Amino acid sequence: MAPTVEEVPSVFDTILVLDFGSQYSHLITRRLREFNIYAEMLPCTQKIKDLTWKPKGVILSGGPYSVYAADAPHVDPAVFDLNVPIMGICYGMQELAWLNGKKVGRGEKREYGPATLNVLDQSCPLFENVDHSIVWMSHGDKLHGLPAGFKTIATSDNSPFCAIAHESKEIYGIQFHPEVTHSKKGKILLRNFAVSICKAAQNWTMENFIDTEINRIRQLVGPTAEVIGAVSGGVDSTVAAKLMKEAIGDRFHAIMVDNGVLRLNEAENVKQFLGEGLGINLSVIDAADEFLTKLKGVTDPEKKRKIIGNTFIHVFEREAENIKPKSGEEIEFLLQGTLYPDVIESISFKGPSQTIKTHHNVGGLLENMKLKLIEPLRELFKDEVRHLGELLGIPHDLVWRHPFPGPGIAIRVLGEVTREQVAIARKADHIYIEEIRKAGLYNKISQAFACLLPVKSVGVMGDQRTYEQVIALRAIETTDFMTADWFPFEHDFLKKVASRIVNEVDGVARVTYDITSKPPATVEWE
Numbered sequence: 001m002a003p004t005v006e007e008v009p010s011v012f013d014t015i016l017v018l019d020f021g022s023q024y025s026h027l028i029t030r031r032l033r034e035f036n037i038y039a040e041m042l043p044c045t046q047k048i049k050d051l052t053w054k055p056k057g058v059i060l061s062g063g064p065y066s067v068y069a070a071d072a073p074h075v076d077p078a079v080f081d082l083n084v085p086i087m088g089i090c091y092g093m094q095e096l097a098w099l100n101g102k103k104v105g106r107g108e109k110r111e112y113g114p115a116t117l118n119v120l121d122q123s124c125p126l127f128e129n130v131d132h133s134i135v136w137m138s139h140g141d142k143l144h145g146l147p148a149g150f151k152t153i154a155t156s157d158n159s160p161f162c163a164i165a166h167e168s169k170e171i172y173g174i175q176f177h178p179e180v181t182h183s184k185k186g187k188i189l190l191r192n193f194a195v196s197i198c199k200a201a202q203n204w205t206m207e208n209f210i211d212t213e214i215n216r217i218r219q220l221v222g223p224t225a226e227v228i229g230a231v232s233g234g235v236d237s238t239v240a241a242k243l244m245k246e247a248i249g250d251r252f253h254a255i256m257v258d259n260g261v262l263r264l265n266e267a268e269n270v271k272q273f274l275g276e277g278l279g280i281n282l283s284v285i286d287a288a289d290e291f292l293t294k295l296k297g298v299t300d301p302e303k304k305r306k307i308i309g310n311t312f313i314h315v316f317e318r319e320a321e322n323i324k325p326k327s328g329e330e331i332e333f334l335l336q337g338t339l340y341p342d343v344i345e346s347i348s349f350k351g352p353s354q355t356i357k358t359h360h361n362v363g364g365l366l367e368n369m370k371l372k373l374i375e376p377l378r379e380l381f382k383d384e385v386r387h388l389g390e391l392l393g394i395p396h397d398l399v400w401r402h403p404f405p406g407p408g409i410a411i412r413v414l415g416e417v418t419r420e421q422v423a424i425a426r427k428a429d430h431i432y433i434e435e436i437r438k439a440g441l442y443n444k445i446s447q448a449f450a451c452l453l454p455v456k457s458v459g460v461m462g463d464q465r466t467y468e469q470v471i472a473l474r475a476i477e478t479t480d481f482m483t484a485d486w487f488p489f490e491h492d493f494l495k496k497v498a499s500r501i502v503n504e505v506d507g508v509a510r511v512t513y514d515i516t517s518k519p520p521a522t523v524e525w526e
């Protein structure tokens, strides 16, 4: 059967995760996908009648609210008319109880941390191979009695209703969080729910996704229309571009903007590995002067970010006008490398969070350009994108590159960004990364780079006094870039890098290593 142009959930069996705002909600989706079941998260306010696909099962996530509060969010009751298995986790279970008798209230004591699961009903398919395991609790409210039509299927010391099940329907509630790794057998429990209870097929593999997605793109774009896209040489845009190339060949036009704050030799490298190596139809636009002129005299980090973001859009739009489609028609589509975490962020049921810094890339083009958007990676997490990249034959080193921010070295040169300052930061960064690679550490580190600080310091070289700037090195380990810890290099490694940078980079007299985690710091310095 040929896949239709509908979304992925129409092609793969899908578990719907309704998000009540727990910090762990997206992990439920992750865990399910780890055993090849496609899962998609939508806000708890999702109207079931607006779904264009039918889930194989539904999970109600945890959340920070109390179900009995006046402003607490509640699930669309139509979810019960889908007649598919439902499982509530923490808030999700309390919601099931609230809807069936309102026996939920504040617990005498809050419960954060480990508990031992004591299964009462061993015949329950949810608990195959999970009895007596450690589960993770994080709640202050609890059930004060059994909801109508339910029975207790597991207890723990502090939770007499640790897990409940409906007497006749496939509806379950669990007080603990199976999605966090501290729940030792949580993943097995989630699999039991999805596979044994929901009967979801375990066919969500990147191999299957490639075929589905290429077909989807071809049907969406049709036989003649053409597509443009911004590519940076980063992982996401390269994988998206390669997928487009596989789907529609030269009808895809990639544009790379050399904004003057890219890594050393980056534009030439990208031209080579994307253009020649992967056969992608690529134009590299040298807009360095334009960017650097606009950045002249600007030192405020947010101002720099805004200038770069706006200039990106400006240059991209101008260059898109210059692309002459083979068909003679107008370009119809714009490719974007949006990933699932971006989607989650925009749908998450959490309300606005504070802006720490404005992340700027080539976004916000759509309205002006009247282009239709194609986002082939919007269902994928970063590691899935990397796996996809490997399967598409993109070289390993490229697939595993550290992320590089859109504003580039401009946010790594503190203070005013000039050609000279960029050149210093670039050289130092190049040496640092080269040494990291030589030491076999590149893949152990999530991201590493050098920053140029706008301070001068006294040194002595060849009996001469020097008075030059300072380079700060940063290397972090993280899984999601939301929190991060600094990487514990051996002292000899740091010694070698520092010595090379001071010796080889004119304008630098001193090197420091940044040992701040995120929070309280961020990954980038600006």
Ligand SMILES: Nc1ncnc2c1ncn2[C@@H]1O[C@H](COP(=O)(O)OP(=O)(O)OP(=O)(O)O)[C@@H](O)[C@H]1O
Pocket: 229, 230, 231, 232, 233, 234, 235, 236, 237, 238, 255, 256, 257, 258, 259, 336, 337, 361, 362, 401, 402, 403, 404, 405, 406
């Ligand atoms: N110099 C550039 N030229 C053209 N497009 C760019 C440039 N820098 C960023 N972009 C666009 O902004 C998007 C987002 O940047 P982002 O850094 O998040 O992704 P990436 O560069 O593709 O991958 P990575 O996370 O590995 O750096 C890119 O996918 C690309 O479309």
Ligand SMILES: O=c1[nH]c(=O)c2[nH+]cn([C@@H]3O[C@H](COP(=O)(O)O)[C@@H](O)[C@H]3O)c2[nH]1
Pocket: 357, 358, 359, 360, 361, 403, 404, 405, 406, 407, 447, 481, 518, 521, 522, 523, 524, 525, 526
């Ligand atoms: O594409 C991007 N455009 C940006 O404007 C931007 N700012 C930060 N980053 C990257 O995001 C991650 C977290 O960075 P921060 O802790 O500094 O916010 C790190 O990986 C940063 O490199 C950006 N990426």
Ligand SMILES: NC(=O)CC[C@H](N)C(=O)O
Pocket: 022, 061, 062, 063, 064, 065, 066, 089, 090, 091, 092, 138, 139, 140, 141, 142
């Ligand atoms: N983690 C949760 O879902 C917590 C649910 C609810 N807010 C409680 O404290 O019990």
Ligand SMILES: [Mg+2]
Pocket: 232, 234, 235, 403, 404, 405, 406
């Ligand atoms: Mg990037």
